[in-house]
Amino acid sequence: MDIVIIEERCIGCGNCVEICPAVFYLDEEIGKSRIIDKEACEYLGCCEAAAENCPVEAIVIKV
Helix, strand or coil: EEEEEEECCCCCHHHHHHHCCCCCCECCCEEEEECCCHHHHHHHHCHHHHCCCCCHHHHHHHH
16 A cells, blocks of 8 residues: 655645644645655555545555
8 A cells, every 4th residue: 555645735734733643744834735655555544534534635544
């Protein structure tokens, strides 16, 4: 599984950080989410929920 944030779409709402803080963080300097640990998606299982709750569909999961 690979996860990507499409930076042009991200509005920095922080939903992904709230849902899956081990994988995502909000970069305050640019006001957008970033990925901390892609491998954590495999064993935590919260990345799908983060992608589903992104209001601008900026999170893409590739299987």
